[in-house]
Structure formats: structure tokens, C-alpha cells
Amino acid sequence: MGGYAIEVEGLVKRFGRVYALRGLSFRVPRGETYGLLGPNGAGKTTTIRAIAGALRPTRGRVSVLGLDPSREPLRVKALVGVVPELPSLFPELTVRENLLFIARVYGIPSGEAERRMRELLEFMGLEAVASRRYGQLSKGLKRRADIAAALLHDPEVVLLDEPTGGLDVVAASRLRERLAALRRSGKTILLSTHNIGEAAELSDRLLVIYRGAKLVEGTPSMLRRALSARRITVYYRAGGSEVEASRLEEALQEALASYDPSGLRVAPGSVSVTVKRALDALWAIRETLESLGLKVEDVEVLPPSWEDVLLHHIEEAEEGGRTCRCGVGGSSAW
Ligand SMILES: Nc1ncnc2c1ncn2[C@@H]1O[C@H](COP(=O)(O)OP(=O)(O)O)[C@@H](O)[C@H]1O
Ligand SMILES: [Mg+2]
Numbered sequence: 368m369g370g371y372a373i374e375v376e377g378l379v380k381r382f383g384r385v386y387a388l389r390g391l392s393f394r395v396p397r398g399e400t401y402g403l404l405g406p407n408g409a410g411k412t413t414t415i416r417a418i419a420g421a422l423r424p425t426r427g428r429v430s431v432l433g434l435d436p437s438r439e440p441l442r443v444k445a446l447v448g449v450v451p452e453l454p455s456l457f458p459e460l461t462v463r464e465n466l467l468f469i470a471r472v473y474g475i476p477s478g479e480a481e482r483r484m485r486e487l488l489e490f491m492g493l494e495a496v497a498s499r500r501y502g503q504l505s506k507g508l509k510r511r512a513d514i515a516a517a518l519l520h521d522p523e524v525v526l527l528d529e530p531t532g533g534l535d536v537v538a539a540s541r542l543r544e545r546l547a548a549l550r551r552s553g554k555t556i557l558l559s560t561h562n563i564g565e566a567a568e569l570s571d572r573l574l575v576i577y578r579g580a581k582l583v584e585g586t587p588s589m590l591r592r593a594l595s596a597r598r599i600t601v602y603y604r605a606g607g608s609e610v611e612a613s614r615l616e617e618a619l620q621e622a623l624a625s626y627d628p629s630g631l632r633v634a635p636g637s638v639s640v641t642v643k644r645a646l647d648a649l650w651a652i653r654e655t656l657e658s659l660g661l662k663v664e665d666v667e668v669l670p671p672s673w674e675d676v677l678l679h680h681i682e683e684a685e686e687g688g689r690t691c692r693c694g695v696g697g698s699s700a701w
Contacts, residue, residue, distance in 0.1 A: 371430075372397045372524050372555035373418060378427035380413050380579075387413040389579040390427070395557055395572075400550045402570030403559040404677075410579040411559035412452055415528045418557065419449045431524060445473070448517035452528040454509045455516070458502025462493055462512045465501055466519055473520040480519075487515040491545055507538025511545065524555045531565060543569065563673035567591075575680060583680045590676055596627070597645035598675070602637045602665040603656050610659045622655040623648055641675065 373395040380388040388410045395401040403411050416422045417429050420436030420443045429436055436443040456465040463484065470480035488494045491511040496504060501512055510530060517525060530546060531539040546569055550556060560566050566573045567587035575582040575590075583590060616633045619640070623631075626642040638656075642648040645668055653663050671679070 370396050372432055373401075373557060374428070374430040375414070375418070376428040378414070378417060378429060379425045380410075380417065380422065381425045387579055388417075388424075388427075391576065391579065391581060392427075393574050393581065393584065395555055397555050398553050399571040400556040400558060400569055402566035402573035403557060403576060404561070404563060404566040404573050405559075405576040405582075406561055408578075409561075409576045411561075411576065412528055413579075414576070415449070415526050415557065415559055419447060419526055420444065421449075445520065446523050448520070448522035448525045450510075450513050450517045450525070450527045450530060452532065454501075454506075455513055456501045456509075459500060461498050461500055462488070462504070462515075463497045465512065466516060469516050469519050475520060483519055483521065484515075487518055490518075490548070491515045492541070505538065507534050507542060510534065510538075510542055514545070514549075518549075522554070524557070525549070527556065527558045529559055529561065531560065531562065539565075563677060567673060575677065577681055577684065582684055591670065591673070595643050596629075596641050596671050596675065596679075597643075598630075598639060598641045598669045598671065599645055599649060599652065600637055600639035600667040600669075601649070601652050601656065601663055602667075603661045604636070604664050606660050606662045610661060615656075615659060615661075618655050618659060619652065622651045626651070641671070 371394045375394070376392050378388050378391040379386065391410065391414060393401075403414060405411050413422070417424050418431060418436060420440035423437045431443050432446050434443050434446070457468070460468065466484045466487070467480060470477075470484070475483065488497050491514055493508065493511055493515060496508055501509065504512065514527070514530065527546070531542050534542060543565060546558070550569060558566070558569060570587060572584065572586055573590070574584045612633045615638065616631065619631060619633070619638060620628070623640060623642060626644055626648040629641045631640040632638065638652065640652075649666065649668070656663055
């Protein structure tokens with residue numbers, strides 16, 4: 368089996384005329400946290416459901432700890448904890464009752480179940496609400512209870528489908544702290560998200576999927592460094608002469624033509640643009656401004672944002688025709 372907890376090879380899933388997955392392959396080493404990043408409709412949930420044994424692939428192979436989830440769903444369920452996209456516990460039962468019910472389903476002896484439950488209530492910060500009905504909890508607390516429920520049988524592999532989806536920033540940030548702690552516990556985690564920063568913060572490796580196929584894979588820092596573009600903002604002062612924005616924009620476009628410029632913005636007092644070879648481009652911007660009687664006052668150079676990184680890869684894939692767009696439904700908005 369090697370050092371991989373999850374292996375996905377050439378996974379295809381078709382729903383009627385829609386291809387949700389069109390040949391996805393990746394491997395998750397044991398003990399690592401692997402981020403599955405993609406916009407709505409990319410195929411994240413379908414991938415997770417295939418790994419959890421909740422749907423049968425049209426083609427391709429899935430292996431979880433050496434088992435095929437579509438052939439041996441029960442053995443896989445014993446080793447895998449799944450946190451689905453939507454709240455999944457009984458609303459009328461309290462958090463404690465839900466957890467005890469799940470313990471019975473898994474056949475965990477009652478003493479052991481009590482002990483695990485106490486540990487998990489503490490770990491997920493749920494002690495104060497353990498006797499409240501699940502249906503009455505806030506979204507953030509529901510999410511934490513879902514995770515506690517998925518961890519109750521101490522699975523080796525945990526699948527989390529958009530755990531912070533729909534949470535406000537405070538609840539999401541608190542949940543990320545818990546997820547970081549879970550990551551340190553040494554379990555193998557597959558985490559899907561459409562939040563780029565979250566994927567980068569929590570994952571050892573991440574896979575960007577788009578329209579059911581792999582766009583790019585690597586460590587968060589690799590993906591970021593791979594893009595040599597920089598966002599430059601130059602702040603200037605008009606040295607007495609007024610320059611029309613359109614004239615300035617034209618002059619900058621011309622001066623920067625060899626630096627692969629994108630997103631040029633000319634505002635009163637500042638210009639910003641994303642370019643390659645930022646140092647040389649900076650000189651060109653300065654020369655242009657000064658030739659128009661404007662004086663450079665300050666400068667800011669930023670690495671590409673995660674949005675830049677993703678858009679770059681998506682544009683590259685679309686230009687190269689690496690992903691086929693035929694027949695894929697769902698929204699592609701982030
Ligand atoms: N049960 C289903 N029936 C039909 N189409 C589906 C079904 N599940 C997912 N899809 C379609 O497959 C694509 C991928 O969906 P999904 O895996 O849910 O993406 P994500 O979780 O990344 O948002 C979407 O176009 C979606 O509409
Ligand atoms: Mg989904």
C-alpha cells in the first residue's frame with residue numbers, strides 16, 4: 368500500500384449528462400493534511416463521497432488504507448470519519464445524545480464511549496452545550512458537533528467537506544484552530560474548501576480542482592512561488608502639472624509592454640499593476656511618471672495573492688484547453 372492513506376486514480380463520475388469528475392488522480396500520504404481546493408461545482412463533494420463509499424465511480428479506482436470503498440463500504444466506514452457538507456446530526460437530540468447514539472451504531476462499549484465523548488466535547492469546545500439540542504445550536508457549534516461525531520470511533524482518516532462553509536469569520540477562525548489541532552494529532556485528513564487562504568493555512572499539500580479535473584498540485588509555498596508576477600503600487604505626487612489618467616495609462620501600457628502587465632489601475636495619486644521582473648518594471652514606471660512631470664513618493668511590491676495564483680492557473684488551463692468544459696453544470700463562482 369506504500370505510505371498512502373488515500374489513492375485516487377483516473378476517477379470519473381457522471382451524473383446523467385453531467386461529468387462531475389473527469390479523470391481525477393491524487394494520493395494522500397499517511398498522517399498528512401491534504402487540501403482539496405476548488406470553486407463551487409468543481410467536484411469536491413463528489414470526490415469525498417467516492418472516497419467515503421457513498422457513491423460508485425463511473426470509472427477509475429479509489430483506495431482507502433488499501434480498501435476499495437465501493438466494494439467494502441462497511442470496512443471503510445470503520446476506518447474513516449466523514450464530516451459532510453451539511454449538518455448531519457438529529458436536531459431533536461442533544462449533542463450528548465447524538466454522540467451516544469453514534470457510539471452505539473459503531474458498537475463502541477459504553478464506558479469507552481463515555482470516555483471518548485468527554486475527550487471530544489473538550490477537544491471541540493462543546494462542553495457547555497453538550498446538553499443542548501443540536502437543532503438549536505449556532506452553525507459554528509453544529510459544525511463542531513459534526514466533527515466530534517465523525518471522530519467518535521477514532522478513525523485513521525478524516526474527510527471534511529467544506530467545514531467552515533457558511534460560518535461567519537469568528538466561528539470559522541475558531542473552527543480552524545480546532546482543525547489545526549486535529550492536524551497535529553497525526554490523522555490523515557482530506558479537507559475540501561473553496562477558501563484559498565484556509566487551504567494554504569491548513570494543508571501540507573493541496574490540489575486545486577476545477578471542472579472535475581486537476582488544475583495544479585503542490586505545497587502551499589510551492590504554488591505561490593511558482594508565480595513570478597508581483598503586484599506593484601507606486602504612489603506619486605503631481606509636481607504642478609496635471610496629467611490625464613487616460614494619458615498616464617497609455618504611457619504605462621507602452622512602457623510596461625515587455626513585462627507582461629495585467630490589472631493596470633490608475634488612480635489619483637497612485638498606479639498599480641501586476642508584472643513579471645518587478646524590479647526592472649519599477650524603473651520603467653518611475654521613468655514614465657517622471658517624464659510626465661510626476662514625482663514618485665512611495666512604492667509597494669506584493670507577492671501574488673492566492674486569488675492571483677488560482678486565476679493564473681485557471682486561465683492557463685483554459686488557454687491550453689487542458690480542461691474540457693463540455694457538459695459541466697454548476698456555478699464556477701468562488
Ligand atoms: N447527485 C447529483 N446529480 C447530478 N449532478 C450532480 C450531483 N452531484 C453533483 N452533481 C454535479 O457535479 C458537479 C460537481 O459537484 P460537487 O462535487 O458537488 O462540487 P463541489 O462540491 O466542488 O461544489 C456539479 O456540476 C454538480 O451540479
Ligand atoms: Mg461541495
